[in-house]
Amino acid sequence: MRRKLAAGNWKMNGTGAALNELEALRTACPAPSVDILICPPATLLDRATRVVAGSGIAIGGQDCHAATSGAHTGDLSADMLLDAGASTVILGHSERREDHAEQNEDIRAKARAAMDAGLKAIICVGESLEQREAANTLDIIGGQMSGSIPDQSTGENLIVAYEPIWAIGTGKVPTLDEIGEVHDFIRARLERRFGEGVGRSVRLLYGGSVKPGNAADIFAVSNVDGALVGGASLKAADFAGIIDALQEA
Numbered sequence: 001m002r003r004k005l006a007a008g009n010w011k012m013n014g015t016g017a018a019l020n021e022l023e024a025l026r027t028a029c030p031a032p033s034v035d036i037l038i039c040p041p042a043t044l045l046d047r048a049t050r051v052v053a054g055s056g057i058a059i060g061g062q063d064c065h066a067a068t069s070g071a072h073t074g075d076l077s078a079d080m081l082l083d084a085g086a087s088t089v090i091l092g093h094s095e096r097r098e099d100h101a102e103q104n105e106d107i108r109a110k111a112r113a114a115m116d117a118g119l120k121a122i123i124c125v126g127e128s129l130e131q132r133e134a135a136n137t138l139d140i141i142g143g144q145m146s147g148s149i150p151d152q153s154t155g156e157n158l159i160v161a162y163e164p165i166w167a168i169g170t171g172k173v174p175t176l177d178e179i180g181e182v183h184d185f186i187r188a189r190l191e192r193r194f195g196e197g198v199g200r201s202v203r204l205l206y207g208g209s210v211k212p213g214n215a216a217d218i219f220a221v222s223n224v225d226g227a228l229v230g231g232a233s234l235k236a237a238d239f240a241g242i243i244d245a246l247q248e249a
């Protein structure tokens with residue numbers, strides 16, 4: 001049985017004042033029956049960890065370097081995230097693939113480093129609008145999965161997030177059939193590569209314009225084990241609405 005997960009990706013949003021929202025989320029979800037994760041900017045990791053201490057909310061990073069330490073100005077190692085209180089790290093988000101030209105092999109190296117350090121890795125995959133319109137979605141997702149998911153993955157340390165690039169921050173969402181098709185495909189690929197036991201235990205998140213109003217429908221789709229939420233995770237009331245929908249799914 002896979003434990004459901006509501007993950008919030010704050011991206012490059014939030015200074016210390018945003019911790020009020022985290023405090024409010026903690027109050028709104030005193031005894032959650034699903035896993036809750038908030039990935040704030042790295043500057044807030046340590047403070048966010050203190051805010052959620054003793055609650056059902058976990059804290060995660062948004063990226064890490066593939067090396068354990070060294071001359072990499074501006075970067076953070078997996079160990080540093082762990083030390084700041086993170087349990088998880090998002091890797092290969094399309095914004096990093098685009099802004100920082102991250103390739104599948106870079107993401108796989110980062111995922112190896114994260115897993116070696118004891119972090120869970122949320123590895124993101126997703127197609128552009130052009131790729132979907134050219135009917136290449138499954139090919140693209142399959143290639144991203146083989147390239148960026150490391151061999152050491154297990155149901156414990158790997159989470160895969162399907163985030164169609166054209167659905168991120170746009171208010172556009174694929175149809176429920178389209179989401180189901182991709183999630184079933186990801187599940188089948190994981191089972192083929194890692195065997196049924198591991199393949200079935202990896203959690204699959206949908207991300208891209210998830211809101212309180214569409215969450216219940218999305219969570220009813222097969223092989224959707226939760227969501228990776230951007231904009232709607234910044235406000236406690238919105239994210240709590242999504243968490244409620246997941247708890248009822």
Ligand code: 13P
Binds near residue numbers: 163207209229232
């Ligand atoms: P939105 O929920 O703002 O569309 O962002 C999704 C996302 O990119 C989460 O990682």
